[in-house]
Amino acid sequence: MIELRSLARLSGAQSRSISPENFDGAKGGGARATAGTGAAAAAHLGTGWKISPSVDIDGHTTHELAVIDGPALITHIWLTTHHRHWRSLILRAYWDGAEQPAIEVPLGDFFGQGWGEFAQLSSVPVAVNSHGGFNSYWPMPVPRHGRLTLENRAPATATVYYQISYEIDVDVADAGYLHCQFRRSNPLAAGSVHPILDTVPGAGKYVGTYLAWGVNRPGWWGEGEVKFYLDGDQEFPTICGTGTEDYFGGAWNFDVPGQGYTAYTTPFLGLHQILRPDGLYRSQQRFGMYRWHLADPIHFQRDLRVDIQALGWTSRGRYQPLHDDIASTAVFYLDRPSAPRPPLPSADALEVGEPT
Numbered sequence: 001m002i003e004l005r006s007l008a009r010l011s012g013a014q015s016r017s018i019s020p021e022n023f024d025g026a027k028g029g030g031a032r033a034t035a036g037t038g039a040a041a042a043a044h045l046g047t048g049w050k051i052s053p054s055v056d057i058d059g060h061t062t063h064e065l066a067v068i069d070g071p072a073l074i075t076h077i078w079l080t081t082h083h084r085h086w087r088s089l090i091l092r093a094y095w096d097g098a099e100q101p102a103i104e105v106p107l108g109d110f111f112g113q114g115w116g117e118f119a120q121l122s123s124v125p126v127a128v129n130s131h132g133g134f135n136s137y138w139p140m141p142v143p144r145h146g147r148l149t150l151e152n153r154a155p156a157t158a159t160v161y162y163q164i165s166y167e168i169d170v171d172v173a174d175a176g177y178l179h180c181q182f183r184r185s186n187p188l189a190a191g192s193v194h195p196i197l198d199t200v201p202g203a204g205k206y207v208g209t210y211l212a213w214g215v216n217r218p219g220w221w222g223e224g225e226v227k228f229y230l231d232g233d234q235e236f237p238t239i240c241g242t243g244t245e246d247y248f249g250g251a252w253n254f255d256v257p258g259q260g261y262t263a264y265t266t267p268f269l270g271l272h273q274i275l276r277p278d279g280l281y282r283s284q285q286r287f288g289m290y291r292w293h294l295a296d297p298i299h300f301q302r303d304l305r306v307d308i309q310a311l312g313w314t315s316r317g318r319y320q321p322l323h324d325d326i327a328s329t330a331v332f333y334l335d336r337p338s339a340p341r342p343p344l345p346s347a348d349a350l351e352v353g354e355p356t
Contacts, residue, residue, distance in 0.1 A: 114212030176333030214325030224309030
């Protein structure tokens with residue numbers, strides 16, 4: 001986290017930015033476009049007047065958002081697109097020439113918007129503002145080379161506006177690589193747990209969890225514990241929480257008496273999205289929640305596994321394993337540019353249904 005006092009310290013870093021108005025981030029390279037999505041609107045104004053504010057990504061194609069030579073540090077990503085694309089656009093990041101991506105996650109889930117509907121999210125590393133202004137402040141070190149892409153897995157064209165801010169001539173020698181992994185259990189199999197992270201080898205820090213949770217039966221659904229298996233832990237974890245709402249900083253079923261489920265969004269954690277049944281086609285309750293381990297990162301030196309249970313209640317005060325729809329995004333820094341990751345679900349398996 002940045003201390004305000006550090007803002008006064010000068011350095012030799014240089015600021016750069018990649019956007020559709022400056023695709024390679026070159027110094028003095030912005031606002032030079034003569035063609036683009038805004039060319040017709042600015043035809044009477046000429047070069048320099050918002051000629052290329054966005055890109056159109058055709059269906060079943062991949063757009064290269066940014067290529068950055070290091071040493072560099074990506075400090076901010078702003079992006080927006082129509083909500084219908086939030087699960088069909090796949091964000092990937094490749095570090096230092098690795099063939100496999102360190103980040104592979106649906107765009108909406110990376111920004112805590114897994115259900116394809118806007119929910120205000122006001123935290124330190126991620127902010128989402130009306131009506132889909134995506135902001136990421138996760139530091140992304142680029143020791144030698146970085147490449148960010150967006151794959152459009154839908155047949156329709158997606159129009160995307162974006163700006164990626166970064167610094168060059170910075171020291172990132174001791175920094176880890178940012179990784180994000182996505183998983184979905186829909187529904188969670190009987191007697192199993194949802195794997196948020198499945199034994200990633202290496203040393204690093206676990207820094208964040210986002211869950212898009214869909215409830216598939218009546219009653220309370222959040223008795224399950226979050227467990228961290230560190231550095232060779234097998235059957236039993238080193239870090240074990242006390243319940244789902246507890247891990248996300250809430251308590252007592254997220255229930256404010258007289259109000260029911262009550263949303264909150266804070267710098268480090270929140271239940272920022274509550275989608276309630278409407279009495280017709282929206283039959284289930286759905287939730288979005290995040291926990292950023294900024295002040296309390298989970299350190300590991302050899303490997304890490306993270307999972308969560310889905311538990312409700314049944315008769316005679318007994319726990320009831322649930323078969324809910326759980327999609328997770330895990331955020332962590334690692335000492336290597338790529339790591340084992342699960343196959344991304346198919347486009348059909350990622351769908352959540354059209355928002356009402």
